[in-house]
Amino acid sequence: MYEKYWQRMGDKTTVVISGWQFTSYFSDPKNLCWFLEPELAEEVVRLHRVVGNAITKDYHIVVGTGSSQLFQAALYALSSDASEPMSVVSAAPYYSSYPVITDCLKSGLYKWEGDAQAFDKSGPYIELVTSPNNPDGFVRQSVVNRSGGILVHDLAYYWPQYTPITTPADHDLMLFTVSKTTGHAGMRIGWALVKDEIIARKIVKYIELSTIGVSKDSQLRAAKVLRAVSDSCGVAHPFKEETFFGFSHHSMESRWMLLREAVNRSGIFSLPEFTPGFCNFWNRVFEPLPAFAWLKCGDGIEDCESFLRGHKIWTRSGRYFGVSPSYVRISMLDRDRTFNLFVKRLSRIRSQRRMRLEHVD
Amino acid sequence: MYEKYWQRMGDKTTVVISGWQFTSYFSDPKNLCWFLEPELAEEVVRLHRVVGNAITKDYHIVVGTGSSQLFQAALYALSSDASEPMSVVSAAPYYSSYPVITDCLKSGLYKWEGDAQAFDKSGPYIELVTSPNNPDGFVRQSVVNRSGGILVHDLAYYWPQYTPITTPADHDLMLFTVSKTTGHAGMRIGWALVKDEIIARKIVKYIELSTIGVSKDSQLRAAKVLRAVSDSCGVAHPFKEETFFGFSHHSMESRWMLLREAVNRSGIFSLPEFTPGFCNFWNRVFEPLPAFAWLKCGDGIEDCESFLRGHKIWTRSGRYFGVSPSYVRISMLDRDRTFNLFVKRLSRIRSQRRMRLEHVD
Numbered sequence: 001m002y003e004k005y006w007q008r009m010g011d012k013t014t015v016v017i018s019g020w021q022f023t024s025y026f027s028d029p030k031n032l033c034w035f036l037e038p039e040l041a042e043e044v045v046r047l048h049r050v051v052g053n054a055i056t057k058d059y060h061i062v063v064g065t066g067s068s069q070l071f072q073a074a075l076y077a078l079s080s081d082a083s084e085p086m087s088v089v090s091a092a093p094y095y096s097s098y099p100v101i102t103d104c105l106k107s108g109l110y111k112w113e114g115d116a117q118a119f120d121k122s123g124p125y126i127e128l129v130t131s132p133n134n135p136d137g138f139v140r141q142s143v144v145n146r147s148g149g150i151l152v153h154d155l156a157y158y159w160p161q162y163t164p165i166t167t168p169a170d171h172d173l174m175l176f177t178v179s180k181t182t183g184h185a186g187m188r189i190g191w192a193l194v195k196d197e198i199i200a201r202k203i204v205k206y207i208e209l210s211t212i213g214v215s216k217d218s219q220l221r222a223a224k225v226l227r228a229v230s231d232s233c234g235v236a237h238p239f240k241e242e243t244f245f246g247f248s249h250h251s252m253e254s255r256w257m258l259l260r261e262a263v264n265r266s267g268i269f270s271l272p273e274f275t276p277g278f279c280n281f282w283n284r285v286f287e288p289l290p291a292f293a294w295l296k297c298g299d300g301i302e303d304c305e306s307f308l309r310g311h312k313i314w315t316r317s318g319r320y321f322g323v324s325p326s327y328v329r330i331s332m333l334d335r336d337r338t339f340n341l342f343v344k345r346l347s348r349i350r351s352q353r354r355m356r357l358e359h360v361d
Numbered sequence: 362m363y364e365k366y367w368q369r370m371g372d373k374t375t376v377v378i379s380g381w382q383f384t385s386y387f388s389d390p391k392n393l394c395w396f397l398e399p400e401l402a403e404e405v406v407r408l409h410r411v412v413g414n415a416i417t418k419d420y421h422i423v424v425g426t427g428s429s430q431l432f433q434a435a436l437y438a439l440s441s442d443a444s445e446p447m448s449v450v451s452a453a454p455y456y457s458s459y460p461v462i463t464d465c466l467k468s469g470l471y472k473w474e475g476d477a478q479a480f481d482k483s484g485p486y487i488e489l490v491t492s493p494n495n496p497d498g499f500v501r502q503s504v505v506n507r508s509g510g511i512l513v514h515d516l517a518y519y520w521p522q523y524t525p526i527t528t529p530a531d532h533d534l535m536l537f538t539v540s541k542t543t544g545h546a547g548m549r550i551g552w553a554l555v556k557d558e559i560i561a562r563k564i565v566k567y568i569e570l571s572t573i574g575v576s577k578d579s580q581l582r583a584a585k586v587l588r589a590v591s592d593s594c595g596v597a598h599p600f601k602e603e604t605f606f607g608f609s610h611h612s613m614e615s616r617w618m619l620l621r622e623a624v625n626r627s628g629i630f631s632l633p634e635f636t637p638g639f640c641n642f643w644n645r646v647f648e649p650l651p652a653f654a655w656l657k658c659g660d661g662i663e664d665c666e667s668f669l670r671g672h673k674i675w676t677r678s679g680r681y682f683g684v685s686p687s688y689v690r691i692s693m694l695d696r697d698r699t700f701n702l703f704v705k706r707l708s709r710i711r712s713q714r715r716m717r718l719e720h721v722d
Contacts, residue, residue: 003381003384004381006380007380009381012380013379014377014378014379016376016377017375017376018374018375019368019373019585019589020364020370022547023363023367024546025540025547065549065576066572068572097570101570104570105437105469106468106469107466108467108469109466183384184383185384185385185386186383186385186574186577186578188573188576188577209458209462209465210430210433210462211429211572212427215426215550216547217376217548217576217579217582218577218578221578
């Protein structure tokens, strides 16, 4: 979806890398995160300052091959001293990859225990707090709320195109990713902000074991793209389409308007309703515009995914997210053509139903 | 070490990537390995054909974030149906990262069981065959040699600058990496050649779970660098320094000559002796020139790593490789300045010893 913006930017974010550059494993041997390109570190700090969505002072920055790798590195770092597998929980609906990634190697360090709201085991645990949440877009806080818990905050969507920036986040361990910030999923670059030095060192250790660092080429490119985003915020009123967040926020707004119209007309579907909030970045109140639509099927349709597949709409069933299959998750970030086709097909479902009713009458 | 070659090549391997390119997770949705850039796949096939070191026909190519990630993906793929942890073994001296990576998450799927030569457990097992071997440079075959074993061939060093190419390898599962082929460690790009489709799919699945694919930017760059290597083989006699393998082979030869001289003069140290072999690529006989020197301390020195550290030479002790600390591993691929300093310091050890003897006389 953000492709169009980057096309308009022309050569501003073009990277040129010569054959002899970035050959080494090392980026900055003296840094705790020795494989982090200093240029990327600088741009991460700058962008958080420009947007005001996270504190970086006194935090260690660790780069990862996307935030998925950082999530696994965090699990390793937080559980490596545990005598028995630590429970990993997240309030349902949770990101569908969490259970799969957590349990894929049957680790003796940690174990997926499902919905944090139903969690009643004793012993230490790790709670994953995704805010705004994937799949439903709501702002979240931890729910287990007892001692012995360690929180991992996945803040992939805490950016002003999606949700009001209410306060600079300052949690112990926060994860971000370029793919949701600027749309460059193919780079596979994420970063963690980590308060505790020992935990940060263990996260670095895991990434060393897992992939001996992170692509320098993509780090360089990520630095350039983040710099362009920060730069764009300085040259025009943030709301103008010349700024990256202006462009992306307007795109999200018009998509959500189209989707809500189609859903309201349908009579079959419903979407979450969000409370508007004051955004310090935009300096105005707005209603969250999540990267996913969390659609609920009514009318007695139990398996929403199959129902929509019958109408040539591919979605992901609620059961992967720990809830009922009457829900599905739909990406709001696809290319214009795909998104418009989706809204068109969704609108047709209503027409067909009404036609059937009229036919019965 | 190869930096100099790539500098001489000038702009031939320069990549230029615009801000709007490679934004998607997908490279080739119809391919089994949906995150593999078709350009890279082509160049992998071409380079293996040019060098003659591996069969690619009827193999699936899976790209990874370096071959470390592919090694873990292979463990997952080969053990995911096992009812109890599969034994993972390799003949000592083995690559020091194998035990650490295998056991770091205390997986219930697989478990490090050490030296393959001492392995006597029943049940299925995975044997890692690194050939030429890291750390000692010898050509290897599997040693356990009983039913129920699955082999993973790590062929990172099976290239004509290091060892005679005697036959195109055609094992079930073979791992390669750009870092050892061309020296571009910072790209973090490796590839697996996999015969069995089901295993290939599981390897892809692991990389999807672990990092949702592999940096597109580095894949593009890797394709360009591999293409330059293949191209260079066509334009001049392979032995000329214009060709990548000509340059790198000559560099390895002169380094090994310098090192063997210093070691022979020392009277303290010894190096492995290799049988020369006929190389189909060079069309001549030569003696292996491994990427690591596997140095043994004599003269009653038990801890070679500490001894050398006292002489300002940083090495890795044999104990990490499953053998005696009288051995150390030393990289032969460092920058010229570092390598020359190492040889100089090693030579001085001899002089000091002789001086002491002369003093006693």
